[in-house]
Amino acid sequence: MPRLSDRDAEGVCAVSGQRPTLAAVAARAGVSPSTASLAFSGAGPVAQETRERVLAAARELGYAGPDPLARSLRQGRSGIVATLIGERLLYAFRDPVAVGLLDGLAEVLSSLDSGLLLISGDATRTGPTPDQVARTPMDAVIFAMCGRDDDPLLDHFIGRGIPVVAVDGPHREDVAVLDVDDYGGSMALARHLAELGHRRIATVTLPSRLDGHRGPMSDERRAQVGFADVRQRLKAVEDVFGRVPVVETPTNIIEEGQQAAALLLAAPPAERPTAIVAQSDLLAVGVIRAALDSGLRVPDDLSVVGFDGIETPWLDHYVLTTVEQPYVEKGRVAGRMVAEFLAGRRPDDVRLPIEVRIGTTTAPPAAAGTLAP
Incomplete structure (x- = not known):
């Protein structure tokens, strides 16, 4: 029985149920794995013709890009910023203040290469519990529409070493607070x-x-x-x-x-x-x-x-x-406070101006x- 060549084997992986690898793409394009990685990242001195050849090979093999989980492990970041909503998710889209805040927040987080994860309560208006978030990876947490003074999630996140931005409270020394007067x-x-x-x-x-x-x-x-x-x-x-x-x-x-x-x-x-x-x-x-x-x-x-x-x-x-109150800017400022945390700095508390x-x-x-x- 004829033996498949390495190149033939690489072509089969797209339809065999196995996830194509960067090494397979590199072999198909005739370049080293490091060059293929640079071609995907857009960084480094890679000729345009080489980059196009790598991307064409990826399309042929059905390769979507580097595994985000592996990349997050290398970088020490998940790429996820969690935003807590104490009530049902529907509430966040019925309240114009909540919508504006989330819009401003998403605007800033997109520039940080971070995704926004909304964690809501349930139909009884009971907020998320520690059990719900215990195994969820995240780089930072924003208490956006909850922030009860005695919320058990605060101690949970602080105990895990996850930085917290509290919008309108709770006011504690171990979290960064963003509010209005x-x-x-x-x-x-x-x-x-x-x-x-x-x-x-x-x-x-x-x-x-x-x-x-x-x-x-x-x-x-x-x-x-x-x-x-x-x-x-x-x-x-x-x-x-x-x-x-x-x-x-x-x-x-x-x-x-x-x-x-x-x-x-x-x-x-x-x-x-x-x-x-x-x-x-x-x-x-x-x-x-x-x-x-x-x-x-x-x-x-x-x-x-x-x-x-x-x-x-x-x-x-x-x-x-x-x-x-400037609720869209409030979201942007919350995002910038997260950026400070991700850069290894503890942001100052912020109080935004209001007008009667x-x-x-x-x-x-x-x-x-x-x-x-």
Whole structure:
């Protein structure tokens, strides 16, 4: 029986179920393995004719390129930057702030030759667990849409020696923190309402914990707010007005803001809030919808403020009074902080600037005799 030549054997590997090797490509192209490697990387003094011959041989053999796992082992990097999302993955694509942050992050990571791995929670809004990520290789982790102060994943990653960038918290010395002035922005909004003459204020908050709770925030939950941004935004309002009614939402979507506001606006006119501070613009849109559904005029009967500065096409002619934060740039900065870690340097914590935007959803409270019933 005739024996296959080396070259014939190399040609068979593409259809035999075995992965073609760089050595096989080099033999087919008539060059050394090191020259073939340089031809694939695009680095080094390789003539264009030689590079084309190597690539043609690779196509013939069905060789897609060097094994990324082997390359990562040589470089000591996986090429993966994990981004944690505390809720279901769907949330990341429904929230404009989350979408903008991920877009800015991906923009920077692509220049680092790193891929973005999204790790989400489940349908019960329970975030990823240490068991889920224990065997996942990664070069760095970004707590992008979770960051609970007592998140067990923090100690897991720190214990593995994986650098962590925490967006909006948690604030710990062993992680690099990127945030905005949640307290200062919310304080400015609260003072704006106070200067307009409002005294009956209520707040619709983001989740204090990812446990699906919906409704008034009890004293116990107030004492256990797990997210720094929620805690700071609420503290700022109560530092201006004292203790206020608080309704907590389980997730940051318009419908939850609408449901929370309906609960607050069901009070008798004399007890109903004249202004509602929503901890996000999406929640604020829901508050405005609930007000209009109740026959209230915004801002005549109810002033509404938000936080984030997203586009709000749902509001027609209204311009929301809010705090604008640079959420796309936030993603870019998070990516640059990862780059610092990958270069062996510990990045400084970063606080990005915010700006208060006074829109058309706030006004002085109506006189007692002119309140809508």
